[in-house]
Amino acid sequence: MTLVPIATPDHPVWLHVGTLLDGSHVAPAKDAHVVYDATGIRFVGRDGQTPPANLVRPGQTAPDVVAPDATLLPGLIDAHTHLFLEGGELDLDKRAAALKQSSAELLNAALPRLEKLVRLGLAGVRDAGDKDGVGLALSRLCKSQVGPVSDRTLGQSKTGPTLMPYLDSPGAAIHHRGRYGSFMGGAVEEFASPADCVAARVADGADRIKLIPTGIINFQKGAVTAEPQMTTEELRAFVAAAGATGRQTLAHASGDAGIERVVEGGVDSVEHGFFMRDDQLQRMRDRRTAWVPTFAPVQMQVDEAARYNWDANVTGNLQRILDAHAASLVKAHALGVTILAGSDAGSCGVAHGLGLLYEMELMERAGLPAAAVIHAATGAAADRLAFGQKIGRIAPGWLSRFILTRHSPLATVKNLRRARTVVFDGCVFETDETFDATGL
């Protein structure tokens, strides 16, 4: 790959690529020109359209990089992560011990993950909650990144801003006392009403409101066996209170009874959504309710079945659940449901960053075209999740966060693991399969 120069606020870079995926639904552009600086994208031209002279460097008449065999796509967005947990850790004793760490220790372990996410090609993550304030601290850190971008991206400021993807967080998830979710949330019973609970989360700094209306899958039974913890009315109260403060809601929901309540409750996104029914998908499409199917944590249980001593009954259940989930995903895509890629990184065996690449592979394996998977991990998230920064698209005015690769991701999204150049606010990283995933 021709080396991509570093861009600063005053020194734009001009790329000429064979294929451009801009993050939208629009078909890939051929023969595209993109000009950007460290603060954002200045120009995007399709079908050979070149930039005007005032957007490139004085006197510049040719691109800095000509790569007719390369594809340029937006930096990726993981719509469901838990930054407070090390996902790659498979040892259950070590995972249990990690959860007993102090908030400060959990935050210290999370901080080095941020630059690694950037180097892997992630432009942003939506954290899905923790009770220890890790996500909120990282969200505050992200909002504090107001110094000159060039200082940050050129590594000139060792004590200054941190190289990190965009990140926002709901803080502590909300569940019912005695029910699933205490390891990442707090109980609504601590407050007089859902509205008071939401107000407290907002006062803590929550960017969104994370709800836990259901339990999780019972692998032995191959079903969600517990009754949902929240009623439809209760969910509507949470959604209304969150909406009054301009915040979206995301709801952990598996089992069709619980999914029914969150869809009717009006949440912005259904997380996991195992055992989704077709009529529920149709209503989600009509209401623009997003779906984040999170295949990875369940697939990891199949991949690591021997390690966890799962017997034939359990592995059979897991595979049946995953097959049904895949069929639902294909139906959702055909219906036009807003599908977002979220790895549930931090879950057992799902490493941050790499977990998103795996989730994308699983969505492709389920039957989604590669272009749809890439859209789910870029522009679809940008359109639906109201991020605080312009990430997920390649268009004028959006941040200059891209992946440039000669291994076409349209052939298979597995190619996103192979050698690639990551551009992040003008800074340039070369990343490939040898990436050190320690601590993710």
Ligand SMILES: [Zn+2]
């Ligand atoms: Zn989660």
